[in-house]
Amino acid sequence: MAKKDIDWGNIGFGYIKTDKRYVSQYKDGEWDAGTLTEDDTVTFSECACVFQYAQTVFEGLKAYTTQDGRIVTFRPDMNAERMMDSAKRLEMPPFPKDRFIDAVRQTVKANEDWVPPYGSGATLYIRPFLFGTNPVIGVKPADEYQFRMFTTPVGPYFKGGAKPITVRISDYDRAAPNGTGDIKAGLNYAMSLYAIVDAHNAGFAENIYLDAATRTKIEETGGANILFIDGDGNLVTPKSNSILPSITRRSLMIVAEKYLGIKVSHREVTLKEVAEGSFKECGLCGTAAVISPVGCINDHGKEIRFASGMEKMGPTLQKLYDTLTGIQMGRIEAPEGWIYEI
Ligand SMILES: *Cc1c(COP(=O)(O)O)cnc(C)c1O
Numbered sequence: 409m410a411k412k413d414i415d416w417g418n419i420g421f422g423y424i425k426t427d428k429r430y431v432s433q434y435k436d437g438e439w440d441a442g443t444l445t446e447d448d449t450v451t452f453s454e455c456a457c458v459f460q461y462a463q464t465v466f467e468g469l470k471a472y473t474t475q476d477g478r479i480v481t482f483r484p485d486m487n488a489e490r491m492m493d494s495a496k497r498l499e500m501p502p503f504p505k506d507r508f509i510d511a512v513r514q515t516v517k518a519n520e521d522w523v524p525p526y527g528s529g530a531t532l533y534i535r536p537f538l539f540g541t542n543p544v545i546g547v548k549p550a551d552e553y554q555f556r557m558f559t560t561p562v563g564p565y566f567k568g569g570a571k572p573i574t575v576r577i578s579d580y581d582r583a584a585p586n587g588t589g590d591i592k593a594g595l596n597y598a599m600s601l602y603a604i605v606d607a608h609n610a611g612f613a614e615n616i617y618l619d620a621a622t623r624t625k626i627e628e629t630g631g632a633n634i635l636f637i638d639g640d641g642n643l644v645t646p647k648s649n650s651i652l653p654s655i656t657r658r659s660l661m662i663v664a665e666k667y668l669g670i671k672v673s674h675r676e677v678t679l680k681e682v683a684e685g686s687f688k689e690c691g692l693c694g695t696a697a698v699i700s701p702v703g704c705i706n707d708h709g710k711e712i713r714f715a716s717g718m719e720k721m722g723p724t725l726q727k728l729y730d731t732l733t734g735i736q737m738g739r740i741e742a743p744e745g746w747i748y749e750i
Contacts (some may be wrong), residue, residue, distance in 0.1 A: 412521050416528035417587055419563040421696070424660050425562045426559045427530075428518035430511045433541075434501050438561075440654040442511065442555075444518050450554065456659035457540030457550035464539035464594045465494035468695050469655075471516045471523050471559070471750065474738030479731065479750040482736050484512045486655045487536070494591035495538055499549040503538060509748065511536070511557050516750045519559045526737065529564030533696075565697040570729075571720050572703030575629065575692075577679065578603055578615035582650070585621050589650030595650075600630040608690060613693065616705060619648060626677045628698065633657040636682070637689035642671040644687065656693045656732070662743065663731050670724065683707065688715040689722030699729045 414523040425448050461718040468486040474480055488508035495502040503511075512534060516523065524530030540550025544746045573616035583589020588596060600615070607615045616634065619625040626646045628634055633654035636644040643664045646658055664670035681687075682705065690702040701721035705712040716722030721729065734740035738747070 411525065412562065414487060414524075416524040416530040416561070417564065419530055419561055421562050421565070422560075423599060424522075424560050426519040426522045426561070428515065429556060429558040430515045432507070432555045434555070435551075439501070439503065439507070439555070442507065444514060450556070450560070451701060452541045453543040455543035455545055457542065457544040460544060461540075461547060462593075462595045462598065463498055463500060463550055464537060465491060465498055465500065465680075466535065466537035466592055466594060467491045468592075469512070469534045470562075470607075470695060471534060472736055473523055473526040475526055476738060478738065479516060480736075480738065481512055481516065481534070481748045481750065483655055483659065483746050484509050484748050485745070486658075490653065490655070491536060491538065494593055497588060497591045498593060500538060501553060502538065503536075503555045508536065511555075512595075512748070513750055515557045515559055520726060520750075522559060522561050524561055530561055532533070532559050533562045534559050536725060562696075566699075570697070570699070570701055570721050572612035572642065572701040572714075572716070572721065573703055574704040574706060575614040575616050576607055576610065576612040577705065577707040578607070578617050580615070580617070581620040582615075582617035582627060583620065585619070585650055587620075589627070589648075590652055592652060597630065604630055612706060619650065624678055624680065626682060627651050628654075629718070630697075632692035632694040632700070634677075634702075634727065635660065635689075635691045635693055635728075636677065636687040637722060638673075638687055640671075641724055642673055643678065643724070643728070644673045644675065644677060646677040647674045648676065654694055656695055656698060659746070660693060660699075660728050660732055663735070664728060666743070667731050667740075670728075679707065683710070683712050688718075689725050690714050691721070691725045692724055698733055699725055
């Protein structure tokens with residue numbers, strides 16, 4: 409066994425097939441024992457529930473090589489729990505938490521050679537997903553399911569440092585109140601594709617969605633929660649039951665308070681207060697990039713600029729970023745239970 413001969417710093421963010429993936433089938437009311445396989449294809453009836461009615465949920469996490477050479481994952485228990493919540497909301501059998509964590513261990517272990525080395529900036533992305541597999545034509549949940557977990561190495565999200573991006577306030581809605589915005593379902597992404605392509609064509613990196621009911625409050629982007637730093641240096645994160653509960657965001661809230669002595673406020677945030685200049689830094693957060701700095705929000709032609717500017721991440725977000733990535737890479741001691749060694 410030897411590390412793959414790959415230019416880790418230049419692999420980008422695309423799918424690269426690795427050696428093994430984990431598969432478990434649900435049939436007759438129970439999950440089978442699960443196994444690792446080399447087969448990266450799936451074959452089901454053309455009428456499988458996932459194809460007709462999008463009955464599918466997913467997760468995303470990463471495996472890293474720490475400074476002292478261990479392979480670790482970050483809070484996989486949180487992904488396991490969130491996936492169970494997602495599954496229940498789409499009337500799917502939850503994949504048990506202990507089995508999810510065991511599947512992460514098995515899948516990463518089997519693809520050890522694909523875990524990028526420490527310092528390369530690259531990581532091994534882990535994609536668990538769950539979908540209804542038997543034919544369903546009348547609208548109802550499937551009876552049979554597959555849980556699958558594959559890995560793919562991904563390059564450093566920002567080559568040569570994180571440059572602030574410009575995002576726009578979207579005219580499309582992401583999630584309705586009491587809808588599915590708080591679960592990680594493929595359907596939330598399908599409906600965002602038109603808006604994201606439209607944003608890119610208009611020269612923006614991302615869409616910020618407002619709450620669908622009043623269109624006055626900040627929700628999140630298509631795939632990341634939003635962070636603000638106010639004039640007193642406090643971390644403010646938008647609260648709503650149609651925002652996906654990001655594990656990165658929840659971890660940063662703890663890092664802010666426990667490691668950096670930054671006050672945290674998780675509350676409703678209005679577009680009005682953002683436009684009035686209440687915040688001096690802004691960023692997007694998620695597993696992929698940890699924090700992406702936002703330098704400017706474009707609200708229908710009106711530019712809301714943050715004091716941190718368009719050259720680099722604001723100082724407070726940078727501290728949060730450095731501390732959380734330090735914890736993930738083993739340079740800073742982690743809170744109990746955050747790091748799972750493979
Ligand atoms: C996955 C996701 C996030 C980020 O969550 P993390 O657990 O931090 O990776 C944020 N918003 C949406 C809509 C997502 O799907």
